[in-house]
Amino acid sequence: MEIRKATKSDLPTVVSLNDTVQKIHAEAHPHLFKYPVDLSALEAFFEKMIDQLNGLIFITFSDTGDPAGYICAVIHCVPENPFKFEQRVMYIDQMVVSSAYRNIGVGRMLMEKVEEYAKDLEADRIELGSWMFNQGAHKFFEKLGFSKFKAAFWKSI
Incomplete structure (x- = not known):
């Protein structure tokens, strides 16, 4: 598997x-x-x-050149305020693994690549959001050492 930063030529993929x-x-x-x-x-x-200085997309291809997945992340630098300390958070916005490449370590490799990048940028932690219906993803994230830390609620009106 090849993992690299996506370029504009990768956009259609x-x-x-x-x-x-x-x-x-x-x-x-x-x-x-x-x-x-x-x-x-x-x-x-x-x-x-x-194009963003604080954003990135890593893309991965199989050994035969088939696109296997991508991950988008953004580093957020939050200044200290009266309520919280300064924070550098790598936020994973999206991750996709093609169905043909699931359960063989592609998602793990993408997540590890972002973690490596976050460490290089001296991030304090990595965060991501996941919708409640996506229980398979929740189990995957927990296997990688992520833990739930807050809940979001809504009420339709």
Whole structure:
């Protein structure tokens, strides 16, 4: 497996990989998540992520060159305030592993790559969000040493 930072030439591949995860989220919460998405807008979103100084996308390919997945992360530097200490947090915004490459260590490799990058940037921790319906992902994150630390609630009105 090859893992590297995505470039603008990888954008069509990232957009294509995103389809699976976007569809799952739209099926669970059709009032929140768009499907299908505007592909040019999606490509522009990922291009902005690549261009940001504090953002990155790692992409992985199989030994035969097939796209296997990607992960997007952003470093947030939060200044000290009266309530909290200064924080440097690597936030994982998205991770997608193609169904053909699940359960063989691809997700773990992507997460480890982000952790390595976060350490290089002297981040205090890595955070991510995951929707309640995605219990398989929760188990995966917990296996990697992540723990739940807050809950979010909503009320439709």
